[in-house]
Amino acid sequence: MGRISSNQIIALIMAAFSVAYLIGAYNIPAFPIPRPIDSDLIPKVLGFSMLVLSVILFFQRDKGEERDAAAQDTEETARHRRRVIEVLVTIVAVGVYAAVLRSAGFVLASALLVGGLAWFYGFRRIFWNIGVSIGVPLALYLIMTRGMDIFLPPGILPI
Amino acid sequence: MEAFDSLIYGFGIALQPGNIMYVFIGVLAGTIIGMLPGLGPISALALMIPITFSMDPASGLILMAGVYYGAIFGGSTSSILLNAPGVAGTVATSFDGYPLARQGKAGKALALAAYASFIGGTVSVIGLMLIAPSLASVAVSFGPAEYFALMVLGLTAVVSLSDKSLVKGLMAAVLGVMISIVGLDRQTGTERYTLDMLELVQGIDFLVVALGIFALGEVFAMLLAGDNGSHQRQKIGSLKLSRSEAKEIAGPVTRGSVLGFFVGVLPGAGATIASFLAYGMEKRIARDGDSFGKGNPKGVAAPESANNAACGGSFVPLLTLGVPGSGSTAVLLGALLVMGVTPGPLMLEQRPDVFWGVIASMYVGNIFLLLLNLPLIPLMARILEIPRPLLLSLIVLFCMIGVYGLKFSSFDLYLLLIFGILGLLMKLYGFPSAPLILALILGDLMEENMRRALQISNGDWMTFVNKPISLTLLIIAFLSLFLPMIIKPIRRRFAGKRQQPA
Amino acid sequence: MGIAFRGILKASLLSLLIAAPAAAQADWQPTRPVEYIAPANPGGGWDTLVRSTARVIQEEKLAPVNFAAINIPGGGGAIAWAQIAADRGNPHKLFAASPPLILIPLSGRSRVTHQDFTPIARLITDYSIILVTKDSPFQTVNDLFDAMRDDPTISIGGGSAPGSMDHISIASAASAAGLQPNQINYIAFSGGGEAMVSLLGGHVRAVITGAGESQAQLAGGELRALAVSSPERMAILPDVPTFREQGIDYTFDIWRGIMGTPDMPAEAVAYYQDMYARMMESESWAKTRDQLGWIDAYQNSEDFARFLDEQQAQFRAVLGELGMLQN
Structure with a gap:
């Protein structure tokens, strides 16, 4: 006992979020011409609803739904840690992709993303990997820019 | 038999060799565009305006309409196989389509989607032929109060969509509405929750959230579950539907088609809303409603028939009122204007060739789509045979392209990432995502129409009860919320009593 | 279909005869494809203006380069405006504009105003x-x-x-x-x-x-x-x-025109304003305009600039009366 469940942690986080959301709602400027319902009413209703729901969630008895998460906690093996790292690396990769897309260009950035992630996830057929990770973005690039006149950043590639 | 004459007249135009070719090209291009996540029909249609400029208006619209409904037809493929919806109208299809694919029944799910789409499309064409001229009055009868009631009815599905925990489902729904109202408030022009970022002023695009929470969130969840190392191949399964399965989905498909058609006729709704309403309705009335979201064939059949039927229905406001119900039909309207056809009340008298020709061509187009898609299914489903690590990284790429293609903004890619993480967290801690998506679609429309109605009535809330359509919809909403609470325990008790002696 | 096609053919042949010598007189010409921006999604008023004028320019061979239509949606136009305003002096970037370019900055939702851009020409009105x-x-x-x-x-x-x-x-x-x-x-x-x-x-x-x-x-x-x-x-x-x-002394223009990057070189402005003037005399334009129900309302760069300032003053007054003026 004494430990709070993951639901309760979520409830606390969402309660804090609701308060921040409500502060935002109270700062929505009033419309100069009176309206029956102004811009701030629905956000206030939403903020209070979320707050009430968080309180209910906090005091709700766990029905054992959270066993999975708990089980994973105890099974703190290297394998699990490796999987968490995989997720984190994917998140970082997506962020870097968004940051360099314009400068590096669509084909290069996409090829590195696909090839790098596939290799990292354990795809070891190197020729297949290179072929697909260059071929798919290149084909898409040509379809979209040539076939459909949709602009994609060319970046450093001369096409 | 006026409808019959119009039908013959329409087919006379649609079956001209040139127009048959345009239908075929249109639906082929549409299917491909729909299948590729991120290539929506809007930009494809905009690009066709110069091509159609010098064409006969009937042929031009036949071609462009083919792209439009072809894309909705094809959009289900990536929803089912990858959990990455290609167009907004097929997001609801992934709720049950993707679980089916994971259970090794991808072939069945795709075939189901194709048949349901075909029937939905056909029903809407028949509906158009029989009652299109009188449907304009249906569209016109919906004002702000009526739309508000319709959105409330749609939102009651949140309760049935929050399978395990009602509290968590409601929290997800509230969050969905919160996301939907980010941006400029159309009733006052005030910015809400834009955090002073220009990129947020026009709100968050629905597909960014859907691709983030479903597709990217699913990739994260698979990685976390260690579902990537093994090179195990997924089965595609049989394409055939058994007689009992066909019987089982007959009801959902029929209801979905009719519902979808009428929702499509309303200029303020559209295919996406139709698919969600149909899904929510079927889940509630099905005896096995609990298995929705876990790979119930009805959960594919209902939204797929509804979105295609809505697609056909949306031609009513477009052609007879000149009002587009969605981004795609807005581009179609622009194209028609460029071709010198002004849609409106006189369309039926002035350009019957365009009106009846396009409707008849949709009948032909639907047959083409079915014939085109069924043989493609085994081929498409082989996507699942790609080794998992490579497939996952390709899904990540397709999500990014899909989002980038919306506005060409890197900002949206960061948003996608945030929603991907949110999707993973929701999955880990047992929050259902369907209520969030439903509330996201309906939330701001509900608010907007409620405030519009109150602005018209000068703040009098009775406006929602005084109007017969609005009152009816609200009563249905009320009943659908509280009737199950009364009926279910009774039904269960009966079922229990009957089982005990056996 | 036949008639329409012949019309275009005739129009483009005619314009070849007219356009070729006129283009030769200009002392500045675009050398790269022009980025032709609609600050919104496909389908709206700006998009229609950009796509149809790009097509007329191409059909009538009014420019030696292609006018590539690009959609930059977001912020009611403010995203595109911010990007274009940063591209100071670039003579190969134009965009479609209409009253929101004045109204949105006045309501405080854009960091740049119409005065940041170079007016090229007003084209049409409703x-x-x-x-x-x-x-x-x-x-x-x-x-x-x-x-x-x-x-x-x-x-x-x-x-x-x-x-x-x-x-x-x-x-x-x-x-x-x-x-x-x-x-x-x-x-x-x-x-x-x-x-x-x-x-x-x-x-x-x-x-x-x-x-x-x-x-x-x-x-x-x-x-x-x-x-x-x-x-x-x-x-x-x-x-x-x-x-x-x-008996109500009131007129209101829903104008649409073309604007360029800040400080666009004067030769480039002269080139584009003349090009649009010639475009609006072409047969292909007449057809497009009539199909879309537009009304010609051409103004060159200088008149357009004056018109925009007047509009801003007028809108400022109305927004002030409504209590909605933010800037």
Whole structure:
């Protein structure tokens, strides 16, 4: 006992979020011409609803739904840690992709993303990997820019 | 038999060799565009305006309409196989389509989607032929109060969509509405929750959230579950539907088609809303409603028939009122204007060739789509045979392209990432995502129409009860919320009593 | 199809004869494809303007380079404006503009204003029109305004948010008729079409929208127009009286034009403004314009700049009366 469940942690986080959301709602400027319902009413209703729901969630008895998460906690093996790292690396990769897309260009950035992630996830057929990770973005690039006149950043590639 | 004459007249135009070719090209291009996540029909249609400029208006619209409904037809493929919806109208299809694919029944799910789409499309064409001229009055009868009631009815599905925990489902729904109202408030022009970022002023695009929470969130969840190392191949399964399965989905498909058609006729709704309403309705009335979201064939059949039927229905406001119900039909309207056809009340008298020709061509187009898609299914489903690590990284790429293609903004890619993480967290801690998506679609429309109605009535809330359509919809909403609470325990008790002696 | 195609062919042959010597006279010419920006998604007014003028320019061979249509949606245009404003002096970047370029900065939602850009040419215009249903008791715009004076709850639908075009237009008209602009019960819909459908269904009492957009509904006979904001009656709507005819001194232009990057070189501005002038004399343009129901309203760079400043002053005053001025 004494430990709070993951639901309760979520409830606390969402309660804090609701308060921040409500502060935002109270700062929505009033419309100069009176309206029956102004811009701030629905956000206030939403903020209070979320707050009430968080309180209910906090005091709700766990029905054992959270066993999975708990089980994973105890099974703190290297394998699990490796999987968490995989997720984190994917998140970082997506962020870097968004940051360099314009400068590096669509084909290069996409090829590195696909090839790098596939290799990292354990795809070891190197020729297949290179072929697909260059071929798919290149084909898409040509379809979209040539076939459909949709602009994609060319970046450093001369096409 | 006026409808019959119009039908013959329409087919006379649609079956001209040139127009048959345009239908075929249109639906082929549409299917491909729909299948590729991120290539929506809007930009494809905009690009066709110069091509159609010098064409006969009937042929031009036949071609462009083919792209439009072809894309909705094809959009289900990536929803089912990858959990990455290609167009907004097929997001609801992934709720049950993707679980089916994971259970090794991808072939069945795709075939189901194709048949349901075909029937939905056909029903809407028949509906158009029989009652299109009188449907304009249906569209016109919906004002702000009526739309508000319709959105409330749609939102009651949140309760049935929050399978395990009602509290968590409601929290997800509230969050969905919160996301939907980010941006400029159309009733006052005030910015809400834009955090002073220009990129947020026009709100968050629905597909960014859907691709983030479903597709990217699913990739994260698979990685976390260690579902990537093994090179195990997924089965595609049989394409055939058994007689009992066909019987089982007959009801959902029929209801979905009719519902979808009428929702499509309303200029303020559209295919996406139709698919969600149909899904929510079927889940509630099905005896096995609990298995929705876990790979119930009805959960594919209902939204797929509804979105295609809505697609056909949306031609009513477009052609007879000149009002587009969605981004795609807005581009179609622009194209028609460029071709010198002004849609409106006189369309039926002035350009019957365009009106009846396009409707008849949709009948032909639907047959083409079915014939085109069924043989493609085994081929498409082989996507699942790609080794998992490579497939996952390709899904990540397709999500990014899909989002980038919306506005060409890197900002949206960061948003996608945030929603991907949110999707993973929701999955880990047992929050259902369907209520969030439903509330996201309906939330701001509900608010907007409620405030519009109150602005018209000068703040009098009775406006929602005084109007017969609005009152009816609200009563249905009320009943659908509280009737199950009364009926279910009774039904269960009966079922229990009957089982005990056996 | 045959006739249309022959028309284009004839037009382009004609323009070859006219355009070639004229182009040779200019001392500056674009050397790269022109980035031709619609600050919105495909399908809207800016997008239509960009795509149809790009096509006419290409068909009539008015420029040695391609005009590549690019959509940059977001912020009601503000995202595109911010990007273009940062590209100071680039002579290969143009964009479509209309009253929101003035209104959005005034309501504080854009960091740049129209004065940051180089006006190239005003091309076309449309006018505001007030519509009621055919069996409405209001016969003239004064009937409507008198009724609104007695009963400020009378609902007037429009196709854009408060503080943008349709609202400004009805507010200015009412103000010119002696009403308090902030006492109008303006109902914002997400497009002129949606507003007209609401009027057809009897959900609002009147609608203000663009005259071009309302043509089909007026022809259908279910709706009736009370007044149009043009200085004289419009050729396409000869039966609709102007505000002025009914004793209200009020006109309103829904103009559309082309603007360029900040500090665009004068030679480039001269080149483009002349190119658009020639474009608007072409047969291919005449066809496009008539199909889309546009009205020619060409102004060169200098006149356009003056016009924009006047517009800004006018809008500033109305927004001030409404209490919505932020900047």
